[in-house]
Amino acid sequence: MSPLTAPLASATAPRSLAEVRAEFVDAHGYLAACTAGLPTLGTRSAIMGDLLGRPDPLHYAAVVEASRGHFARLVGVSVDRVAIGAQTSVFAALLAASLPDGAEVLCPDDEFSSLALPFVHAGRGITVRTAPLADLAAAVRPGTALVAFSLVQSACGSVADAEAIVSAARAVGARTFCDVTQAAGWMPVVADHFDAVVCHAYKWLCAPRGVAFLALGAELAATLRPIHAGWYAGEDPWASCYGVDATLASDARRFDVSPAWQAFVGAEPALRLFADADPAALHAYTTGLAHSFRERIGQEGPQESAIVSWPDLAGRDLARLTAAGIVASGRNGRARVAFHVFNDASDVDRAARALGC
Template identity: 35%
Template sequence: MHPRASEQFDPRATPYLDTASYGLPPASTIEVLEDALRTWQRGTADWIRDWDPAGDRCRPLAAQLLGSRPEEVALLPAVSVGVGVALSMLSPGDEILIPDDEFASVLLPALVAAERGGLRVRRVPFAALADSIHIDTALVMTSHVRSNDGGVQDLGVLAARAHDVGAKVLVDATHSAGILPIDASDLGLDVVLAAAYKHLLCPRGVALMSVASDLTSSLAPWAASWRSAGEPYDHYYGGDLSVLAATAARFDVSLAWHAWIGAEKSLEFLCSVPMAERTGWCVGLADHLAARLGLTPTGSSILAIPLVRPERARAALKEVGITTSGRGPRIRASFHLYNDMSEANLIAEVIQPFVDSRDSHQLGVRTP
């Protein structure tokens, strides 16, 4: 494992190569969660002092990971919630451009908005997204890294094309945040979302949304609550919309306390490892596996492996205790700082006899 990870993770007997399904928590995350659970059990916690502010302390960490500013970060429970809010920037007749097999938490809110709000959705292949932007496109939505095969969208090219025609850009960075650099401010990405329970190593129930400052007032805070107020602990009843935060905190959804307490420690751990080291380590392991199997590297930490005799291949992986995911004729392996070269070599040895070399092109693995 990466030297910094060895302080936070125990050595594993068998490889866990499935961070794309859920990430493993650092020891510091488990410690604060155990403490918080105990004070909950005893009734000794003061939620305003001990629990709720953990979310606000996650904002600067999230900004560092997404390449934005703390005041641009909203605290959400799931990606789809943020997509729904982001779609409020559009007007009837506007066109949304989206990859044809985009993840459901991004695609379905767009389809709902099309049905209920009179928007148009145009679907094109992931690889053709930037070239498909045209003058009528109001919003381009895409995963940065696709969950099914690890394919990477070039956000620089995408943002430049979108800006040429005045279109906005929404990126789902769930499978890139923490692993690949994301420069939301520099690239002018209008909305960046990430579910944090995978590569960001957080508990489920934590998702991050960065909204460019100039867009904040154009989005409808549909999930507004006492938690979206500028002074959340001052206002619970009555009042009007003037109480809402002036920053992206107006999109906050009341926090699942324990999840956010853990999230702070997970994000702190990730930020303690320089970005270039995170990318080099995690993508390096996926690239190494691709090279050993004669597959095209994806440029992300995820690799989909095409198989002949997939059931036999899965049984062989199970026998040596390697955890991966993926259904049908492909498996998906994903790497993090707690993995290392010996694990990449072990899966390469086990899976090599089953690789379908006629299908080295990365297609989709149907798995979340």
């Protein structure tokens, strides 16, 4: 485990693996947390309760703030450093808009488009250069303004050498923007090691789609313009609904995007669950299942990822998995399975047998 993703000490005893697993039902054969996580029992209950009641904006605001606090704990930063929104691309666009004209951004080859495209289309002479993930640190050069990369690659599950990338970026004065959407929930994440961390919580954190977070370092935050500012970015959102004289929040909340209330209602119990869990235990459990599956299918080489992928250009292996009742996915010419806390050894066996292994 990289020092940049080492778990932080917790002030309270974390929830056990068994307690976390007990929050999920009907998970057998679902190997697609990298596409979308399964809802927890708490999420189901919260959403149903909201649907059966009446809209309550004050309650929604409290749920949003609780969710912000859970994510802050999850990535080890103070809550004033966290902005809320709905999607990765919106936060990437925020950073892109604040880069100087002509800036160079470095991304891995085949990076998830929501992270890369806002920089590609930022205009003002901003250019995006790419390099293989394994060579990303070596590709950082004087003049690189920002290195934007996913800690775990969506298409293949490869884990970035975050320590090497951050070190190389700092050596030339470049900032780092890390997407932990495919990591947070199974892999310990320490946001402080990067200048900015973005996460859409609907995958491994098992939240409804439409709940995203941006954790910012103070130096980078001071350079950003709140181009998406709306009423929720105000120091007092309820006093910022009209006119042009609103005072924006003095902390990261000035970058807030007005929240999708019902999505946060469902997200809060899931985020609390993962923030209360032991990240090292989640990492060991999920990567252990993935390792067992790799051994069954004969995939060699060291890999500490909960995502397993392999070439499948014609989609035949994905079709075999689907025919066996397994929910998997295909991305960028590869078959892809994910092992989360709600999976177990029977999922490994079922998927391996579907592939004839």
